[in-house]
Amino acid sequence: MKKVVLINPPHQGSYRSKIMLGDSLALAAVSGEIIKNGWDAITLDCLVHNWKLEELKCKIIENIPFDAVGITVMSNSSYDILKKIIKIILEILPKAYIFIGGNAPTLNHKEFLNLKLNAIYLGDNLEKIPEILSDCNNYKLNSTKILSNNNKLPPKKIEIINANLKSEYKYNILARKDIKESYLSDSIVSIDTSKGCHGSCSFCTINFQYCSNWIPREIDNIKEELLYIREQLPNAKQIRVVDANFLGGRKKHERRAIKISEIMRSLGFKFRMECRIDDIEAELFSKLRHNGLVGIFTGIENGSQKVLNLLKKGTTPQEILNAIEILQKNTISYSYGYMTISPITNLDIIYENIDFLKKIKYGIRLKHFLNSLIIQKENVFKVQPPIESFEKKVGFKPNFDICSKILSFNQICIESFLGIYELEHAVGIWIERGKESEDNFFWSKDEQL
Ligand code: B12
Numbered sequence: 288m289k290k291v292v293l294i295n296p297p298h299q300g301s302y303r304s305k306i307m308l309g310d311s312l313a314l315a316a317v318s319g320e321i322i323k324n325g326w327d328a329i330t331l332d333c334l335v336h337n338w339k340l341e342e343l344k345c346k347i348i349e350n351i352p353f354d355a356v357g358i359t360v361m362s363n364s365s366y367d368i369l370k371k372i373i374k375i376i377l378e379i380l381p382k383a384y385i386f387i388g389g390n391a392p393t394l395n396h397k398e399f400l401n402l403k404l405n406a407i408y409l410g411d412n413l414e415k416i417p418e419i420l421s422d423c424n425n426y427k428l429n430s431t432k433i434l435s436n437n438n439k440l441p442p443k444k445i446e447i448i449n450a451n452l453k454s455e456y457k458y459n460i461l462a463r464k465d466i467k468e469s470y471l472s473d474s475i476v477s478i479d480t481s482k483g484c485h486g487s488c489s490f491c492t493i494n495f496q497y498c499s500n501w502i503p504r505e506i507d508n509i510k511e512e513l514l515y516i517r518e519q520l521p522n523a524k525q526i527r528v529v530d531a532n533f534l535g536g537r538k539k540h541e542r543r544a545i546k547i548s549e550i551m552r553s554l555g556f557k558f559r560m561e562c563r564i565d566d567i568e569a570e571l572f573s574k575l576r577h578n579g580l581v582g583i584f585t586g587i588e589n590g591s592q593k594v595l596n597l598l599k600k601g602t603t604p605q606e607i608l609n610a611i612e613i614l615q616k617n618t619i620s621y622s623y624g625y626m627t628i629s630p631i632t633n634l635d636i637i638y639e640n641i642d643f644l645k646k647i648k649y650g651i652r653l654k655h656f657l658n659s660l661i662i663q664k665e666n667v668f669k670v671q672p673p674i675e676s677f678e679k680k681v682g683f684k685p686n687f688d689i690c691s692k693i694l695s696f697n698q699i700c701i702e703s704f705l706g707i708y709e710l711e712h713a714v715g716i717w718i719e720r721g722k723e724s725e726d727n728f729f730w731s732k733d734e735q736l
């Protein structure tokens with residue numbers, strides 16, 4: 288049987304934990320589609336197993352013979368490691384057919400054109416996987432032929448396969464082979480029930496990738512996967528829904544969200560999810576709480592209306608506070624995205640944010656003050672920190688020399704404005720620094736596993 292080896296590269300982002308949130312849903316989906324087409328698929332998930340490149344190399348060798356290698360590339364932070372993986376594969380099998388897919392190439396495939404790839408798969412619609420499979424058959428024949436002529440590998444022509452989702456989608460639930468091992472290491476089991484988001488926040492890659500579209504997955508197909516998870520993991524207590532926006536616009540899709548939550552409840556799962564602030568509404572959240580919603584992640588981003596407008600969040604500070612109140616009333620725990628630094632952030636806006644975070648009370652982390660816009664080709668913070676007003680407020684002069692050696696630019700700015708210790712003092716509560724503190728979070732009663 289023909290075989291594809293699928294790789295989730297070793298971790299290259301800034302997450303602290305070594306073992307990562309669940310098995311790769313992307314590779315499960317891709318391998319399900321490959322298996323459906325009569326091929327075999329083996330997944331080498333470096334995140335789940337915490338493999339470094341050397342271990343990955345051994346696993347690739349163990350899996351010879353294979354006909355193609357598919358690699359998922361979640362973010363550009365994996366670019367360098369991707370290059371190394373390609374090199375390793377070609378050292379082992381110079382004629383290997385290599386293709387990539389995932390968020391990073393989908394957002395900007397041009398950055399990957401100079402790598403020795405055969406195909407770049409764009410988008411989430413896996414119905415075009417047969418094109419890849421037939422392409423690797425043909426490629427092998429061609430390359431063998433050219434090889435015999437001049438003993439050199441043919442230059443690779445990179446196929447770009449564009450496969451965007453337009454309507455409801457489903458997966459072949461055949462291939463979550465790492466689910467048990469992954470669950471054993473971090474007690475987390477993930478599922479995806481939709482793609483994209485109807486929002487149009489100016490900084491967000493989901494907005495760029497899906498152009499403010501939200502695409503649901505078929506409910507029966509979700510149920511099938513939840514049943515599979517229950518069967519594989521009889522003791523699992525909680526599902527992490529990884530959708531960028533589980534609610535997809537409350538008014539239109541709340542019945543669907545409730546239905547999925549009922550299925551989870553009937554199978555004995557509590558769940559966590561992500562949604563927009565303007566989707567948090569009392570009646571809906573009381574129902575979701577009843578059906579097992581224990582925690583959410585949401586993008587608050589800023590406490591200043593000016594910055595919220597700049598980010599195109601479509602919310603107001605008051606709406607955010609109302610939403611937080613609903614979560615607290617329903618004992619649903621929350622964590623949030625926050626970016627104090629923006630091109631228009633000045634000392635007034637920083638103080639506005641401090642006052643705002645005081646009202647939110649829980650879950651404040653140091654990174655909330657240090658984060659700036661996610662997408663910034665160049666540093667957007669071009670304003671010279673107002674040293675004099677800083678001095679007046681906190682009573683000492685920031686030391687840029689020391690700071691610049693040890694801290695990132697954002698950190699310098701914020702430390703220069705206030706000083707971290709002053710900042711903690713100003714907010715009046717302890718800010719998380721590298722370790723979790725339960726006191727600092729708003730936990731729902733049954734949040735803990
Ligand atoms: C779960 C998740 C994680 C988990 C991954 C767990 C795991 N075992 O893989 C963890 C927490 C580890 C993680 C880490 C990071 N993540 Co993340 N993550 C997500 C999240 C929430 C869901 C992804 C998912 O599983 N979706 C479900 C699957 C089925 O869909 P999918 O990944 O889109 O895959 C589909 C297609 O892309 C395609 N596809 C994917 N791969 C491949 C490969 C081939 C060969 C083919 C043919 C097709 C294909 O097929 C799938 C079919 O539906 C998304 C946000 C979101 N909701 O989309 C962010 C997201 C992908 N992550 C992101 C980022 C930035 C990161 C980090 C860099 C964060 C950090 N600072 O550390 C790291 C990088 C990790 C790494 N690989 O080194 C960004 C990427 C933005 C970008 N590309 O610029 C996103 C979009 C969040 C965001 N808005 O900022 N992440």
Ligand code: SF4
Nearest residue numbers: 484486487488491531
């Ligand atoms: S609400 Fe969240 S996922 Fe949706 S566009 Fe804004 S930041 Fe992106």
